Amino acid sequence: NGTSRDRLRIAIQKSGRLAEPARALLSACGLSWRESRDKLFCYGESLPVDLLLVRDDDIPGLIADGVCDFGVVGRNELNEQAGARQSIGLPAAYQELRALGFGGCRLMLAVPEAWQWSGPEQLQGTRIATSYPAILAQWLQEQGVQASVVELSGSVEIAPKLGTADLICDLVSSGATLAANQLKPVQTLLESEAVLAGPVRRFEDQRAQLAAMLLRRMDGVLKLKDSKLLMFRAERATVAELTRLLPDAEPLTTLAGSEEGPLSLQTMCHGAVTWQRLEELERAGAQGLMVLSVERSLA
Numbered sequence: 001n002g003t004s005r006d007r008l009r010i011a012i013q014k015s016g017r018l019a020e021p022a023r024a025l026l027s028a029c030g031l032s033w034r035e036s037r038d039k040l041f042c043y044g045e046s047l048p049v050d051l052l053l054v055r056d057d058d059i060p061g062l063i064a065d066g067v068c069d070f071g072v073v074g075r076n077e078l079n080e081q082a083g084a085r086q087s088i089g090l091p092a093a094y095q096e097l098r099a100l101g102f103g104g105c106r107l108m109l110a111v112p113e114a115w116q117w118s119g120p121e122q123l124q125g126t127r128i129a130t131s132y133p134a135i136l137a138q139w140l141q142e143q144g145v146q147a148s149v150v151e152l153s154g155s156v157e158i159a160p161k162l163g164t165a166d167l168i169c170d171l172v173s174s175g176a177t178l179a180a181n182q183l184k185p186v187q188t189l190l191e192s193e194a195v196l197a198g199p200v201r202r203f204e205d206q207r208a209q210l211a212a213m214l215l216r217r218m219d220g221v222l223k224l225k226d227s228k229l230l231m232f233r234a235e236r237a238t239v240a241e242l243t244r245l246l247p248d249a250e251p252l253t254t255l256a257g258s259e260e261g262p263l264s265l266q267t268m269c270h271g272a273v274t275w276q277r278l279e280e281l282e283r284a285g286a287q288g289l290m291v292l293s294v295e296r297s298l299a
């Protein structure tokens with residue numbers, strides 16, 4: 001529906017794995033709401049951006065129907081519903097705008113531990129239980145394999161034991177659930193994480209500017225996620241070696257320093273700065289190492 005609105009509405013999971021990280025990300029983008037965690041709707045205070053708290057399954061549909069403008073949802077859920085739409089001839093209604101770096105998991109095939117996995121052709125004629133029938137069906141088609149897809153909404157991992165399927169296609173993060181059910185993962189169909197989803201159509205009202213601002217802030221937050229500002233002193237002669245130890249950092253900037261004596265250096269490091277790395281840098285000649293958190297950046 002093309003109703004014009006001057007407030008932006010974002011759907012996030014009400015409770016579950018993506019609920020807290022989604023709120024934290026949006027807070028870091030400068031959004032705040034009149035707290036009402038147990039309600040469905042949170043009214044935006046700092047900006048005209050409201051939250052709708054829903055089940056993750058409902059998020060793609062809310063975007064498709066124009067009820068919400070954005071959503072934070074797993075790529076697995078988004079692609080599944082996009083695939084389901086496509087398979088019944090509906091046009092694409094949403095798109096992945098940003099990968100958000102949390103909620104990471106894989107959609108995988110898992111077989112009974114006793115199986116010797118030799119590749120997709122082994123699936124010919126099998127029954128595969130899954131909550132992701134569209135993604136699985138599409139993948140099977142790409143592999144040129146015929147297998148029957150048994151759609152289950154939950155507890156997919158017990159299907160082989162119950163005899164309702166030979167193997168499963170399910171989300172895996174640690175693999176503990178699979179192991180507890182004597183299954184082993186053998187093939188990845190999708191690398192998933194939480195994503196920001198939005199409509200395929202453009203906003204033609206106030207929402208366009210709001211959406212652009214939100215995306216720009218989000219890019220700033222995502223870029224800084226693991227970034228730290230690193231400050232230290234070092235003799236000129238050690239700079240080459242220190243630079244080699246910082247492949248994930250920006251080029252070193254010299255802050256000050258006389259002709260002789262140590263240089264004062266700083267750099268933004270985008271990878272994790274562990275104690276071990278600091279100790280390595282120290283051994284290579286860095287002195288007075290300081291690691292600073294970066295609050296915000298529009299770079």
Ligand code: ATP
Binds near residue numbers: 055057075105172192
């Ligand atoms: P809802 O009540 O909102 O429908 P849910 O049970 O469907 O909740 P969660 O279990 O909270 O959803 O998972 C939400 C998303 O978290 C998944 O769609 C997936 O993208 C991601 N995720 C990360 N790791 C895992 C995992 N090990 N198992 C399931 N989902 C995972």
Ligand code: MG
Binds near residue numbers: 055
């Ligand atoms: Mg769900």
